[in-house]
Amino acid sequence: MTGDISRVIRLPDQPTLDTMALSHVPIPQPGPDDVLMRVRATSLNFHDYLVVGGFIPVPAGRVPMSDGAGEIVALGAHVTGFAVGDRVMGAFFPDWVDGIPTDLNNARISGETTDGFAAEHVVIPAHSLTPMPKGWSFAEAATLPCAGLTAWRALVVEGDLAAGDTVLLPGSGGLSVYALQIAKALGLTAIVTSSSDEKLKRLAALGADQGINYRTDPAWGKAVRALTKGIGADLVIEIGGQSSFAQSVTACRMGGRIMVVGSTANGAPELPLRDVVMHHIRVNGMAVGSVSQLRNLVSFVETHAIHPIIDRAFAIDQLAEAFRYQLTGAHLGKIAVTL
Numbered sequence: 441m442t443g444d445i446s447r448v449i450r451l452p453d454q455p456t457l458d459t460m461a462l463s464h465v466p467i468p469q470p471g472p473d474d475v476l477m478r479v480r481a482t483s484l485n486f487h488d489y490l491v492v493g494g495f496i497p498v499p500a501g502r503v504p505m506s507d508g509a510g511e512i513v514a515l516g517a518h519v520t521g522f523a524v525g526d527r528v529m530g531a532f533f534p535d536w537v538d539g540i541p542t543d544l545n546n547a548r549i550s551g552e553t554t555d556g557f558a559a560e561h562v563v564i565p566a567h568s569l570t571p572m573p574k575g576w577s578f579a580e581a582a583t584l585p586c587a588g589l590t591a592w593r594a595l596v597v598e599g600d601l602a603a604g605d606t607v608l609l610p611g612s613g614g615l616s617v618y619a620l621q622i623a624k625a626l627g628l629t630a631i632v633t634s635s636s637d638e639k640l641k642r643l644a645a646l647g648a649d650q651g652i653n654y655r656t657d658p659a660w661g662k663a664v665r666a667l668t669k670g671i672g673a674d675l676v677i678e679i680g681g682q683s684s685f686a687q688s689v690t691a692c693r694m695g696g697r698i699m700v701v702g703s704t705a706n707g708a709p710e711l712p713l714r715d716v717v718m719h720h721i722r723v724n725g726m727a728v729g730s731v732s733q734l735r736n737l738v739s740f741v742e743t744h745a746i747h748p749i750i751d752r753a754f755a756i757d758q759l760a761e762a763f764r765y766q767l768t769g770a771h772l773g774k775i776a777v778t779l
């Protein structure tokens with residue numbers, strides 16, 4: 441394979457969607473503890489847009505995209521437990537294998553502080569790999585390591601929830617739709633929000649128990665209380681930033697938990713600290729999860745026959761177009777990219 445050519449997207453200095461281009465490079469060779477993966481799919485996360493849009497600075501030459509699924513085509517000399525032909529997924533934090541997050545195991549972030557998966561061939565450490573769920577396509581598997589794992593960690597690893605508890609899931613993006621699927625498999629009551637009544641109908645068809653349009657009902661925190669007999673949700677996933685955080689506090693029950701995973705809207709959140717204190721709310725920041733948590737999630741989706749909702753798939757040479765589509769907000773669930 442040495443000397444063969446592979447396609448890759450390497451970002452220039454100060455990237456924009458207009459400067460993304462494929463180039464041709466020799467196929468890299470794995471080190472002793474690495475594998476060479478033929479990447480077959482990646483998927484879009486909001487974090488990837490911040491990188492390719494130049495909002496998170498990365499060195500020139502960085503390969504973007506944190507999600508990747510493909511097949512192993514070569515093994516380093518020390519690698520055990522994997523074979524050529526295995527269908528595997530990479531990890532958002534390739535060195536966070538197990539245990540708690542640390543500065544060291546969170547230092548490398550795929551597609552940001554180390555190269556990601558917008559490439560036909562990548563060399564990655566064997567310890568970062570998780571076998572794909574059985575029966576899943578590469579495009580499906582490429583949606584799991586960031587959005588799926590974040591939803592899993594928020595609800596299951598950190599969530600401290602029991603069947604019958606109520607969760608508030610914001611918007612209809614990749615993370616929230618995964619959270620909805622996991623919540624319903626766990627017997628939770630799911631209240632969803634969206635800016636679109638049409639999407640609320642589609643979320644109801646996926647099992648959402650109640651829906652609130654956060655655009656036409658900006659005081660949606662009160663609406664959540666009304667839907668929960670004045671009690672509030674046991675757990676709220678918070679992605680909105682700005683005034684959304686105040687609504688999440690209103691939506692959260694006394695002693696409940698707010699999982700802060702993003703700030704999709706720009707600006708510093710208004711912090712209703714008195715209510716956070718007086719309502720005994722646990723505010724829990726978190727970023728994705730570990731390889732071992734992803735492996736647990738694989739067992740869960742296999743047991744519950746969950747498949748991700750993929751809104752649309754693009755080819756790798758349409759990556760900029762895929763991001764422009766994401767920015768329209770028209771999608772529900774994940775946007776995949778095949779290679």
Ligand SMILES: NC(=O)c1ccc[n+]([C@@H]2O[C@H](COP(=O)([O-])OP(=O)(O)OC[C@H]3O[C@@H](n4cnc5c(N)ncnc54)[C@H](OP(=O)(O)O)[C@@H]3O)[C@@H](O)[C@H]2O)c1
Pocket residue numbers: 484485486487586587590610611612613614615616633634635636639654679680681684700701702703704705726727728729766769770771773774
């Ligand atoms: N911390 C982590 O580990 C982690 C991991 C993954 C994602 N995230 C974060 O989670 C957020 C969503 O990510 P994603 O990958 O799912 O993005 P995505 O697929 O692009 O979804 C974005 C969706 O979020 C909804 N939304 C936007 N602004 C909102 C607001 N103010 N209130 C409620 N919903 C809003 C919209 O849904 P409607 O069209 O239905 O209105 C939009 O379609 C981002 O902030 C991202 O950074 C964090």
